[in-house]
Amino acid sequence: MSREVTDWMNIAQCFYWSNERLLQFSQQFSAEIERVLAGQPSSLQAVKSYLSLPTGREQGTYLALDFGGTNVRVSRIRLLGHHCFIVEKKISRPLKKNGEYNYMTDQTTADELFDFIADLVGEAAGGNKPFYLGHTFSFGVAQHDVGDARFLQWSKEITVAGAEGRMVNDMLRQALVRKGLDDIIPVALLNDTTALLLAAGYQHGQSQVGIICGTGFNMCYYEPRWDMIVSLEAGGYDGMARTNWDIAVDEASQQPGYHQLEKMVSGAYLSEIYRRVAMEYLDAESMPAFTTEAMNHIVANDSPAEGRLLMGRVWKRIVALQDVKPLRSIGAAVFVRSAQLTGASCFGVLRHLYPDGAIPAQTIAVEGSVLEHVRGSLFMLEDALHICQAGFARGKKIEASPVLVKDGPSVGAAIAAAMAAHH
DSSP states (O other): OOHHHHHHHHHHHTTOOOHHHHHHHHHHHHHHHHHHHTTOOOSSOOEEOSOOOOOSOOEEEEEEEEESSSEEEEEEEEEEETTEEEEEEEEEEESEETTTEEOSSTTSBHHHHHHHHHHHHHHHHTSSOOEEEEEEEOSEEEEEETTEEEEEEOOTTOOOBSOTTSBHHHHHHHHHHHTTOTTEEEEEEEOHHHHHHHHHHHHHSOEEEEEEESSSEEEEEEETTTTEEEEOOGGGOOOSOOOHHHHHHHHTSSSTTSSTTHHHHSHHHHHHHHHHHHHHHHTOSOOOOOOHHHHHHHHHOOOHHHHHHHHHHHHTSOOOHHHHHHHHHHHHHHHHHHHHHHHHHHHHHHHHHOTTSOOOSEEEEEESHHHHHSTTHHHHHHHHHHHHHHHHSTTOOOOEEEEEOTTHHHHHHHHHHHHHHTO
């Protein structure tokens, strides 16, 4: 075996998790859930949503606001009961449009931002008509009931002034009044992972766990002790071994030491891990940063000649033809580890819910660019579930299958509005 082959295989091996390691990881993750529920120190959190699972029979027309990044989406959704719904209208606007407006900077006040959002809500509603509104809001809050939460801090490059310490839905409600839309009433505030699980539960019935693995990473699940959905802030989990490349990516990040699992599985970091590994394999001193989307194109391209051209364009260097396959294989190994750890984390939740190993048939709600667009991710996630179950409860099959949920944050917000309005 040539030195080149042993080199790339040795690198790829660093990202391979054996069945035993995955089982141990899931066991430790499950134990960490028990710790956080008991109020003990933990790298996980147990953030209460104050929402139970839907019945699938919820009905009515509701407004759904999805505000979790640099785009705002407002939908009018009719819940038909019988696990069915219709998206009657959908509006999406960026917070920033070059040469026209920018609602992301500290030159913008919170009232101006929510006035902009209120205009979109009015457009989706068709004017000042009586609607209950659910609000998927994916920024830092302190929440004590389903109806509203106190704002803590922005992320994702938003630095709007004057929101800290104020109630989120109250800011929206005041903006709606200023815009003459006082018949629209915000009644629920939730995060995107909870919204995803609500949407899956409404459509598929048996859904206990929701996973988002896109730019970031998080998981939530239905906690029977509290009769509500709980967000684990799973990206913060730190109970696993890391490679030297993981540690280097973490140390160069904005928050070293935090969000360690997220930095091993999510789209915001996978390409940076791959960049550092590729530099080491090619013995290169530098390489331009690139996106995980570009990484996915490289890994998914089966043609050596096309792959070489793509690597050359993305990395601004000439790549030898014999290096194309090894580099693709290394990238694939990084993606496989992401899916495996996502699956093992999910099994940690199932292990907590079903300690006897008898896991009933159910769907695992999943969303996010990594799981949706990286070839083989859902298969590897499901494979990790089966590996962990085989080690934990021999002879008992697991019938939990990941299902991609479309429009989860919006549909879930509408369902939350229905549940809160009729509670």
